[in-house]
Amino acid sequence: MHLLRATSLRKTYGGITALKDGNLECKRGKVCGLLGANGSGKSTFSKMISGVVTPDDGDIWFDGAHVRISSPQEAKKHGIIMVHQHLSLIPELTCWENMTLGFEPVSGMGFLNNAQSRELARTYLSKFAPGLSVDRKVKDLSLAQKQFVEIAKAVAQKPKLLILDEPTAPLEQSEVEKLFAVIRELKAEGTSVIFISHRLWEIKTICDHVVVFRNGETVGAIDFATEEKDEDAIVSMISGKDLQLVKHKAQTGGAARKERQLEVEALALRQSRTPVRFELGKGEVVGLGGLQGQGQEQLLLALSGLHPSGSARITLGGKRLKLRHPRDAVRAGMVLVPGDRHKEGLFLQHDMLLNLIYPQLAVRKTGFFLSRRRLKAEAEQIIGRLNIVPADTGKVVQFLSGGNQQKVVVGKWLPLAPKVLLLSDPAKGVDVGAKKELYDTVKQLAEQGTSVLLYASDYEELMAICDRVLILFEGQIVDQLMPSDYSEERFVAASLRSETAADRSPIEAWGEAK
Structure with a gap:
């Protein structure tokens, strides 16, 4: 029996359509994987089911009844709880205070029962982090511990439907397994789960079926009980292209044969277990691809001196660099164009x-x-x-x-005639004409010998200007695409498949191409 059935959900904001035809069915006691590229409508759909956003059109049936969910409080009354990407915890409160906030146990006389609240929090938090004290303040926890507190808070409310929006993003492999163990317990108790993730191995491990969104609408579904867990089929639905028709040519050296300008080794990004290692040739334009939030911007900030580079070995123009402050990078000839021009790139109140x-x-x-x-x-x-x-x-x-x-x-x-130009999504929010002029300037700088490291959230931009593209996944370089590989489906496949990391590092591939 279906616990949830949503049909033809639609939502527009002004002239922008966030979701034009969202459809999903989830059976009782099953895990439904909700997949799609960034901006496909997954989060909007989930917020409609959890009452954060009210749909403009469409129908929702829950537990056999036609419902209209107009607020998160109403969703909770039905038994629908959502864990959002961005944490809702209050830093100055303890774990137990956060976990029971809004549904605090009370005594027979109507007073708050703190002892019972602590015990409730301890019972559910121990499923994820057995050694974590419920009396610790949230501000003192690691990101993974905070995530566990957030999820434990949701589980403690005993939902009929639990929606998890990329819950594993800050978690390591062993921590993901703890979460999966709890999800299996919930399934056994009859709880349904909508699980949103970009990691295909997680989807194949924990989900009973998947629904795929693309460009604001449902484009397909696969039931793992009757159909094969085919990654190609899933990625094809996400990208809208048939991967079987993609022909990859042999990699060519191209611009990678140029003289080495920048060499980076042993640069550990926050969410990565494997340090980043790559090189830039003189006058080479190298892209940073992959899903958003996989370490691209953090890498650029580390190279600019804004984030600590730890024990990384960074060599620019044959000279070793110690980046303790942005001025160290600037004086060496490595400069950053940040992602937020208003907050980080300009003095808005001053003249040109x-x-x-x-x-x-x-x-x-x-x-x-x-x-x-x-x-x-x-x-x-x-x-x-x-x-x-x-x-x-x-x-x-x-x-x-x-x-x-x-x-x-x-x-x-x-x-300053920089040796290396670091670009963080420079064309975001820029019109087509200005974008062309901007990238024409980048090409001119490259022709004059400036090396460019470019992060762009738009694959088309990377394909249009880059000599090669490094794909990042959870702070690691997992693939390297050459111009002969460029296609939207190839970018999607490389971005989603962490286990298809190239056998050779980008430095080794660079050296062989040379």
Whole structure:
């Protein structure tokens, strides 16, 4: 019997359709895997079932009745609990206080029963983290421990339907197995689970069937009880392409044969058990691909000196670097264009002149007196080179368009002639014309010998500009794609399959190509 059946769910925000045809069925005591690329509608659908978002259209049947769920409180009354990607815990409260917040046990006289609350929290938290004290404050816990507190809080409410939105993202393999053990217990008790994950091995291990979303609608389903757990079929539904028709040519060296500019070894990212190791050739444009949040931005921040690089061995232009501060990277010739231009890349309340010249003031020895005429001439040269509109050094940056603001973020580094340019999704929120001009500038810099490390959330951008692309998964480089490999389905397959990591490291492949 189906515990949940949702049909034709739809949601729009203004002129943007977040979900246009969401359909899913989940049987009692079964685990349904909900799959899809970023932006496919999974989270919107889940929020509708859990009452966070109200659908514009469609129907939801739960436990045999047609229901309209207009709030999380109403969803809880039906027995629907969701664990969101972003934690809802209060840092200053203890584990037990967080776990029982909102459904605290009370005594016969109506007073809060803290002893019973502690015991309830201890019972459920011990399933995930047996040695973790329920009296510890959440702010003192690791990310994995916080995740377990969040999940234990949901399980303690004894839901009929538990929705887990990427619950394993901060967990290691052994911790994932603990979670799966609890999910199996829930199944045995008749609880249904909707499990959202990008890790295909997890889906094949714990799910009874899967439903796939693409571009805001349900495109297919596979019942593992009657059909094979075929990764190709799943990835094909996610990408919309038939993987069997994809022909991969032999890898070619291409730009990888260029002189080595940057070498990175033993750089451990937060969520990775295996340190990152790769190289950049002089004038080479290398992309960072994979699903969002897999360590791409963290890698760029580490190389920029903003995040500690630990015991990493970083060599630029033949010289070893010790990155303790962003100025160490900048002075060595490695600069970052950050992902959030408003918060991290610009002084919004100041004019273009200040924004374009301040890196020089911080790095170069310009003497006691500054030549405003010279600095203004350099700023005007940058404005002309990047076609920033309006061409007025006195224009306050906050009044520029998004595309022109991003040009300023890139342009401020040009007078320093950087050896390595680190780009974090530079074309996000930029119109097509400005995007082309931005990447034309990147290509020109590469032709002049600047090496570029580019993270872009859009596969098309990576395929259009990169000499090769490194695929990251949970802080590790798991694959390397050459231009002969480029296709949307190849990117999707590489991003989802952590177990298909290349046998050779990118450095070894780089050396053989050379």
